[in-house]
Amino acid sequence: MSVAVRIPTVFRKYTQGESQVRVDPGTIGELIGQLEHRYPGFRGQVLTDDGSLHRFINVYVNDEDIRYIQKLDTEASEGDTVSLLPSVAGG
C-alpha cells in the first residue's frame, strides 16, 4: 500500500503523462518533496518561492481540503488519495 497522488492535466508533462502516481505516506510537504525528487521541477509548480501552497492549487486528502486542516503538515496515510486540483475559473 502507498498513497495515490492524482496529477492534474497541466502537470503531467512532469510525470511522463501519468495521471496518478504512488508515493510513500507522509505529510503533504514530504509528498511534494518525493515528487520533486522523482520529477525535478514539480515542487515549483505547486509551491511558491516562500514554500507555501500556490494560491491557484487546491490539495485534498481524500475529501478534505488541507487548507482547512494542517495545510502542508497534513498527513496522508496508507491507502489515502491526494488530489491536486488547479483552480478552474475564467470570465
Added chain:
Amino acid sequence: MSDEFRISSDLAEEMVQHCKEGRPNEACGMLGAKAGETVKVFRMANAARSPVRYSLEPSEQLSVYNALDEQGWDLGGVFHSHTHTEAYPSPTDVRLASEDVPYVIVSLATEPAEIRAFRIIKSEWGAEDGEILEIPVTILG
C-alpha cells in the same frame, strides 16, 4: 493531445441547456471523455455567481474527478458560457486557464448558441499570458 473536440448533438444540447438555465449568470461545467469523444456533461455550479465570471467549487471539481476515475474516463474539457459576447476566450479566460484540456465556450449571444473550443497554451501553468489555439468542434449526429 487531441486536436479536435468531438461531442454528440444530444450532449451538446445538454451543455447549451445548462448554460441557458444559468442566465443571467455565466454557467460552467466539465466534460468526461473516452477515446477522444465526449461521453458526459457534468453540470456544475458557478461559484462566482456572476454574468461575467465563473469559477468551479473545488469540492464539486473533486467529485467530478472521482466520477471520471470511477468510470475510467478522461477529463475531456472545461466549458462555460458567454451570455452576451462571442464564443472566444476573454482576457480573463486566458489569464486563469489552468487545465491542459480543451476550453469549450458556449455563446448565448446568438440563437442557436455557438460552440467553439480552444486550447490555451502557456509557458508555465500559472502564467498570465497564453496563446489561444482554436480547435475544430465536431458535433456528431
